[in-house]
Amino acid sequence: MSTTLINNVPKTAVNSNDHLTGNPFLLNCWYVGAWSNEVHDDKILARQLLSKRVVFFRDEAGKVSALEDRCSHRFAPLSTGRHTGNGVRCMYHGLVFNGKGNCVEEPGVKGVSRGTDIQAYPTAEKDAFIWIWMGDPDLADESLIPDCSYQSQPGKWDWEPRYRYFNADYRLIADNLLDFSHLTFVHENTLGGSKKIANIKPKTEIYDKGVRITRWYLNEDKVAPYLRGFETFEGAVDRWNIYDLETKGNIFNMDSGSAPAGSGAQEGTFVPEAMLFHATQIITPETEQSSHFFWSYAHNFNLGDPKFTTMLTDRIAEGFEEDKEMIEAQQIIVNENQDKRFAYIHFDRGLSAGRKTLAKALAEEAEYFASKSAAE
Secondary structure (H helix, E strand, O other): OEEEOOOOOOOOOOOOHHHHHHOOOOOEEEEEEEEEHOOOOOOOOEEEOOOOEEEEEEEEOEEEEEEEEOOOOOOOOOHHHHEEEEEOOOOOOOOOEEOOOOOOEEEOOOOOOOOOOEEEEEEEOOOOOEEEEEOOOOOHHHHHHHOOOOOOOOOOEOOOOOOOOOOOOOHHHHHOOOOHHHHHHHHHOOOOOOHHHHOOOOEEEEEOEEEEEEEEEEEEEOOHHHHHOOOOOOOOOEEEEEEEEOOOOOOOEEEEEEEEEOOOHHHHOOOOEEEEEEEEEEEEEEOOOOOEEEEEEOOOOOOOOOOHHHHHHHHHHHHHHHHHHHHHHHHHHHHHOOOOOOOOOOHHHHHHHHHHHHHHHHHHHHHHHHHHHOOO
């Protein structure tokens, strides 16, 4: 994987509307539509993604399908329908649709009327997520699904699935994830606990999929508040956060941890008592001003103890609630000040890099769809 260190991120303000012309969402990429355990048995899961209403369901073999949430006849929502085993029945006039979007049953006639099929979206199930592709289906290559394989490594990592809904633009959430200086202030008593965090200048890089940020907080007096009572060692601490935000699909993967100060963590040596974590936080836009937030926070210690995993995850969730409160309040003020721009400060190198990669990807995708339309 190639990386390019950013030495001079342009010192320009990042407005909520910067770089956005035409469709505000990338389409040609895999998004998380649901956790695997949200779609089971005869359950139909309705969810709005990228401003489109979608239903998920499993067939009798367990394969997940995703259809537009619209019966082709009188546009009744299929989310109010009934699971049929291998499809969904609209409960207005009884049409049945299979996982490919084909209408396969029309009550009262042999066969089905013309023009009754609906749109189906490519899906894949991997690493406890249900992924959906809402762009050009010819490009839906499952090898492009982001790596969340730690969620498929029992005995090495323990974790549990979590979900939160944000009344906020997905870009504001991504900005937050690319700026850990706020841990000192927003998360003083939860995920942060150190004034040093806001004074650390991170290493910021652009790589082939997005942005990478590396932060080390060396020789801290003690572990962060969310870990107190869970410590595996005593004394001073070296802490770190090394995280990637993939532009396509808004996939945030972070390696972090706490180790005894001076024990070699910064050089890649982790003593047995080091507390290691791998977090995945994924933002799937619902609309331009609302988002789905899927996350897990895996740990490498106290394995095999689900009660501990829940306690740890609950503490981390307290910090995410602090983010949610701040970002949703921010969205209100952004909406009231569309004629103004954000000021730029030195903390913004990471989020500016994120907006830069998003702008580039949006422009490339717009060119792709324009070229395809011209060729048709």
